[in-house]
Amino acid sequence: MRKKKLTVVTTLLLLSSMMLSACGAKTTETKPAAASTAPTPAASAAAPAAAKTDKIYIPVISKGFQHQFWQAVKQGAEKAAKEFNVEITFEGPETEQQVDKQIEMLQAALGKKPSAIAFAALDSKAATPLLEKAKAAKIPVIGFDSGVDSDIPVTTAATDNKAAAALAADKMAALIGNEGEIALVVHDQTSRTGVDRRDGFTNRIKEKYPNIKIVDTQYGGGDQLKSTDLAKAIIQAHPNIKGIFGSNEGSAIGVINAVTELKKDGKIIVIGYDSGKQQTDAVRSGKMAGAITQDPIGIGYWSVKAAVQAIKGETVPKSIDTGFHWYDKTNIDSAEIKPLLYD
Incomplete structure (x- = not known):
């Protein structure tokens, strides 16, 4: 019996030793096995994101999305x-x-x-501290459309807004017989485009047309509804007003709405800026005398192209003039103008 007990104990000890050895072998082999295991679905999903980091990445931050103009700028940026x-x-x-x-x-x-x-500032002063950080980190900043009112951007791809607004002023003067009261509804007084379009229009009137009086300048934030209310208030306060300039898509549509609501069609000359569908329809119908069109696709394209050039260390001009044109009923469907309309 003693021998049998000893045999059983010995057998149990041998079995325990074999099991512990097997466990130790399994632990040793697990590590290389895990390294060679096929990636999980989560790892596979992350792989493209990791690959993307090797590609040049350029965020393009616009001033808004509510106007067709910005969709055209986006189209140009994506093309580049x-x-x-x-x-x-x-x-x-x-x-x-x-x-x-x-x-x-x-x-x-x-x-x-x-x-x-690439950045189009709504408020240059508010953006400056962050753009200073970009400069310190050696991240090239490309201004577009309104750009940034500072020397931080490597370049700015934009319309010459002062010159374009001055042309709008010349057209307004001719249409009202070089005399009378006019007003402006401007999208803002903090962006470069707002300031330049306001000043370009106002300065041209003051310099060349002494018999034209600017009776009011209001700021509607580019919002159609707000611009409509502002334009109605201007018209009601100045019953003899002969013309109103709307400095961007939303401003111009607001002015048209006000003139229509107050039944002043044909009595007040409306001149706009930009060329979305509502404005081109208004020009064709006669509600708007004409407008300035930019090249929004070109603005978006050049903002990205200039960024790529700056990243590569290539020489980039300090400003890129993307051009502008006057359009009205006489040329709206011409070969020159039609590609610049973003219906």
Whole structure:
């Protein structure tokens, strides 16, 4: 019996030793096995994102999304991104009054450590501290449309807004017989475009047309409804007014709406800026005498192209003039103008 007990104990000890050895072998082999295991679905999904970081990344931050103009700028930016094989994001606040939201977008974009950034400032002063950070981090800043009112941008791809607004003033003067009362509804007084269009129009009137009086200048944030209310108030306060200039798409449509609501069609000359569908329809119907059209696709294209050039260390001109044209009933369907309309 003693021998049997000893045999059983010995057998149990041998079995325990074999099991422990087997466990130790399994632990040793697990590590290389895990390294060679096929990636999980989560890892596979992350792989493209990792690959994207090798591509030049350029965030393009616009002033808004509510106008067709910005969709045309986006189209141009995407065209350049495809041509130069870079990754872009195109974003902007819902309205051109949301300065704080645009600043948040700029901060988030810089946090992604982009190769360059394209930016159209709603408020140059508000954006400057973040753009200083971009400069310190050697991230080239490309201004577009309104650009940035500072020397930080490498270049700015934009319309010569002062010259374009001066042409609008010349057209207004001719249409009202070089005399009478006029007013402006401007999209803002904080962006470069707002300031330049206001000043370009106002200075030309003051310099060349002494018999024309600017009775009011109001700021509607590019919002149609607000611009409509402002234009109605101007018309009611100045019953002899002969013309109103709307400095961007939303401003101009607001002026048209006000003139229509107050049954002043044909009595007040409306001149606009930009060329979305509502404006081109208004020109064709006669509600708007004419407008300045930019080249928004060209603005978007050059903002990305210039960014790529700056990243590569190529020489970039300090400003890129993307051009402008006057259009009215006589030339709206011409070969020169039609490609610049973004219906």
